[in-house]
Amino acid sequence: MSKILKVVGASWLQTKISSYILAFLGILAILALFFGQFERIQGDGNYAATVFYSDKTGYRIEYWGESNELKDIARGVARAYFRGDIETNGWSLLEVETDGSYPDEIQAYAAGIVEGALTWYLIHMHLENTIRAKCEDQPLEKNCDKLRDALDKSANIWKYYADERAPVDPFWHHVSLYYTQIRGIYTGWKYGIEKSMLEYETDISDLYWLNAVGEVEEIQHKLNISMEDSVFEELPSLSSSFVKVVNESEDGSIKRLFVAQDSAGSYSSMTRIMKRYKLNYHVTSRDSTPAPGSDVEFTGYPGSVTSQDEFYVIKGDNHRLAVTGTPLKIYNNKLWKNVNITEQVPIGPRITAANHLSSNVSTWGHTIARSNSGTACKQWLVVDFNKMKNVSDRHSEKNTITETMLDDDTKHTVVHRAGTGRAKGLIWLIEQVPARTHSADISEAFLEKTYWATYGLPFFVDIANVTHTTKMEELFGTIFSETSSPRAIIFQNGYKNATTLESVIKLMRTNNITAYNETRNKINCNDDNNCILKESEHWNILGLRGDLFEKHKEAYGIIDTKVVTADSKDSLDFVAISSPQFTETKTENATKINKGNLASTYTDQFDDVPVINGLEIRDLIKQQQEEAERETLELLNKDAVKPFQWSKSEFKDDAHEGLPDIWNFGIYRPNWSW
Ligand SMILES: *[C@@H]1O[C@H](CO)[C@@H](O)[C@H](O)[C@H]1NC(C)=O
Ligand SMILES: *[C@@H]1O[C@H](CO)[C@@H](O)[C@H](O)[C@H]1NC(C)=O
Numbered sequence: 001m002s003k004i005l006k007v008v009g010a011s012w013l014q015t016k017i018s019s020y021i022l023a024f025l026g027i028l029a030i031l032a033l034f035f036g037q038f039e040r041i042q043g044d045g046n047y048a049a050t051v052f053y054s055d056k057t058g059y060r061i062e063y064w065g066e067s068n069e070l071k072d073i074a075r076g077v078a079r080a081y082f083r084g085d086i087e088t089n090g091w092s093l094l095e096v097e098t099d100g101s102y103p104d105e106i107q108a109y110a111a112g113i114v115e116g117a118l119t120w121y122l123i124h125m126h127l128e129n130t131i132r133a134k135c136e137d138q139p140l141e142k143n144c145d146k147l148r149d150a151l152d153k154s155a156n157i158w159k160y161y162a163d164e165r166a167p168v169d170p171f172w173h174h175v176s177l178y179y180t181q182i183r184g185i186y187t188g189w190k191y192g193i194e195k196s197m198l199e200y201e202t203d204i205s206d207l208y209w210l211n212a213v214g215e216v217e218e219i220q221h222k223l224n225i226s227m228e229d230s231v232f233e234e235l236p237s238l239s240s241s242f243v244k245v246v247n248e249s250e251d252g253s254i255k256r257l258f259v260a261q262d263s264a265g266s267y268s269s270m271t272r273i274m275k276r277y278k279l280n281y282h283v284t285s286r287d288s289t290p291a292p293g294s295d296v297e298f299t300g301y302p303g304s305v306t307s308q309d310e311f312y313v314i315k316g317d318n319h320r321l322a323v324t325g326t327p328l329k330i331y332n333n334k335l336w337k338n339v340n341i342t343e344q345v346p347i348g349p350r351i352t353a354a355n356h357l358s359s360n361v362s363t364w365g366h367t368i369a370r371s372n373s374g375t376a377c378k379q380w381l382v383v384d385f386n387k388m389k390n391v392s393d394r395h396s397e398k399n400t401i402t403e404t405m406l407d408d409d410t411k412h413t414v415v416h417r418a419g420t421g422r423a424k425g426l427i428w429l430i431e432q433v434p435a436r437t438h439s440a441d442i443s444e445a446f447l448e449k450t451y452w453a454t455y456g457l458p459f460f461v462d463i464a465n466v467t468h469t470t471k472m473e474e475l476f477g478t479i480f481s482e483t484s485s486p487r488a489i490i491f492q493n494g495y496k497n498a499t500t501l502e503s504v505i506k507l508m509r510t511n512n513i514t515a516y517n518e519t520r521n522k523i524n525c526n527d528d529n530n531c532i533l534k535e536s537e538h539w540n541i542l543g544l545r546g547d548l549f550e551k552h553k554e555a556y557g558i559i560d561t562k563v564v565t566a567d568s569k570d571s572l573d574f575v576a577i578s579s580p581q582f583t584e585t586k587t588e589n590a591t592k593i594n595k596g597n598l599a600s601t602y603t604d605q606f607d608d609v610p611v612i613n614g615l616e617i618r619d620l621i622k623q624q625q626e627e628a629e630r631e632t633l634e635l636l637n638k639d640a641v642k643p644f645q646w647s648k649s650e651f652k653d654d655a656h657e658g659l660p661d662i663w664n665f666g667i668y669r670p671n672w673s674w
């Protein structure tokens, strides 16, 4: 399909006349756009744009600048606004809406263009901090090129294959739209850079990579290339998910659900964007029935149309789903042969199809199981908030387990345990590894336990076995145990107290410097990788921070916490914190000392100092009081963990262009307009 991009607002003639002046102004504009807390005089920080389309002229983008009434922004095919709030909140914000009266392919391309054109600078910075820092003129460059080739090839094959099937098969239609949207981002990104007159490089394979961050590890193993030398590679994933149900009313008839996730990542990758896509797609390119999942919100990164840390909230007419995925590690090298992103569909398009096409957790689970590429091995928890209504009266039936072989070309077994009782369809657990997907409706067990957590260790025995996690447990002990690993214990001990948004967040961000130090002193082995595996005490912490370790220090760890919550009636509350874990230190007010009592104690001390006068006594008392307060505070803050700060850390030379220096952000609640 050939697409023409006609652009309004860029005068190529002017460019020729005074490109230097414009380039300078361009830089100023960018500075103002992204660092412009001070430059901005009255701007509201919401930069809006619209993409229009007509058969004759093709696509055309219009930037509206700041301070628009967002509700009135021209709709075109796709409109969007962007806020660069990372300095103040740790998050930027992007909301994109398309007009469902246009064909889906045009919506997808326009949605991509408007995103690329508004976020081009963040895409650039994020690439510099992550992929390019790793690949450009580095020893790994050759391996990076191999990976890029594999990603390009996969994208080209699947785009072509999906296009042909889009008129009749919903799955392939949405796979096709996924690739179209990325191509649109490429166009918008290039346009943004051209318009800025900056000579930044653009390459679509960079975008394919940004959209495959969650699966490059498996692809590397398949290609037998190595790009990470992190000690964390051998460990169970540090990311965790936690789902909890609490009684909101005395009789338990109204319940509240919490779905939470911590995700692990490199601190250089903290260019975060909270995105909301309101894409009014249809079931297939011929079927005019609207696709059920039109409203998808997620915590993401620049340039990627899926979350990558895999936390989604999906809304439709009759469903409100939350999806959280945490990685599983494969210790069985035989499994890599089943990874193939040209024979099977990568994770991004499958997630996109599942999000758009599902109105219940069962469809989501079945869609993600289709054409399993064996990449982005994950434990998924999929929750339907709208199924909370009928959970109080339950009855049990027999569990039915089905096992099917799918996909003639690659061996892929799908095991499914159907749910029972009235709560059926509330929550599914899906574990997916190369050649095997195991899913179950765990609603009954969840309501019994009142919580469910995933922390990088398989729940299903067959998955634990086939990934050799079971073997790892035999070799290295509880750190690989689903029931007694340090994080399993934290959840077992902590779930009861996690009954409010605050306490759920507190649990998810459990951390403690004393615990670090104790472990540190215990570590007493050479600097080999097995060493870290043996030191399971190291991992007694949920909000883990690699930068605080004594050995194996890395600017890597938990970088965020997300929670979505609602009861059976009210609307979803979605909050997110972007920061490696830290502790709010107690301030003086928390420890006011009773002055009356202290005064009498202290004055006794001065009885044998006859020359001292009242004022001097008062000053001395004040001094001693302050000292006592400081000591009390120090005691209270003993276990406190200081916020991560680039300039004060040993990692100040790691790539972190455009990132805030100090990471002490609190709860952020996106405020959507459309
Ligand atoms: C993977 O690469 C290493 C060298 O980098 C080589 O020794 C090994 O045989 C390769 N494995 C396979 C299965 O090709
Ligand atoms: C919630 O309410 C149900 C009654 O529907 C009760 O059985 C259960 O024990 C209650 N849970 C808690 C934690 O209070």
Ligand SMILES: *[C@@H]1O[C@H](CO)[C@@H](O)[C@H](O)[C@H]1NC(C)=O
Residues within 6 Å of the ligand: 150, 222, 339, 340, 341, 342, 343
């Ligand atoms: C995927 O499978 C095809 C067909 O079996 C094969 O030609 C191709 O090399 C495989 N791809 C990778 C990356 O191994």
Ligand SMILES: *[C@@H]1O[C@H](CO)[C@@H](O)[C@H](O)[C@H]1NC(C)=O
Residues within 6 Å of the ligand: 357, 358, 359, 360, 362, 363, 425
């Ligand atoms: C889920 O939705 C599909 C249609 O999208 C429907 O066919 C199926 O019956 C639903 N399943 C459940 C358990 O509600």
Ligand SMILES: *[C@@H]1O[C@H](CO)[C@@H](O)[C@H](O)[C@H]1NC(C)=O
Residues within 6 Å of the ligand: 389, 390
């Ligand atoms: C439970 O579901 C039934 C239909 O299956 C519905 O009629 C009833 O109103 C629901 N109960 C509640 C409390 O929503």
Ligand SMILES: *[C@@H]1O[C@H](CO)[C@@H](O)[C@H](O)[C@H]1NC(C)=O
Residues within 6 Å of the ligand: 461, 462, 465, 466
């Ligand atoms: C674990 O896998 C091995 C083959 O790798 C198989 O023989 C064994 O039966 C499996 N055990 C379980 C409990 O699934």
Ligand SMILES: *[C@@H]1O[C@H](CO)[C@@H](O)[C@H](O)[C@H]1NC(C)=O
Residues within 6 Å of the ligand: 493, 494, 497
């Ligand atoms: C849970 O809360 C109770 C009461 O506030 C407290 O005594 C207990 O120590 C808490 N448990 C944990 C694991 O924090």
Ligand SMILES: *[C@@H]1O[C@H](CO)[C@@H](O)[C@H](O)[C@H]1NC(C)=O
Residues within 6 Å of the ligand: 513, 514, 517, 638, 639
């Ligand atoms: C933890 O260790 C650090 C560095 O060794 C030290 O500065 C700090 O005082 C220790 N904190 C506690 C609570 O032991």
Ligand SMILES: *[C@@H]1O[C@H](CO)[C@@H](O)[C@H](O)[C@H]1NC(C)=O
Residues within 6 Å of the ligand: 512, 513, 514, 515, 518, 639
């Ligand atoms: C921190 O860890 C230490 C040692 O494990 C423990 O004694 C202390 O109670 C913990 N502090 C907090 C606030 O959890």
Ligand SMILES: *[C@@H]1O[C@H](CO)[C@@H](O)[C@H](O)[C@H]1NC(C)=O
Residues within 6 Å of the ligand: 589
């Ligand atoms: C904390 O104490 C200071 C003076 O000691 C006072 O000005 C301030 O209002 C107090 N803040 C709170 C939140 O109580």
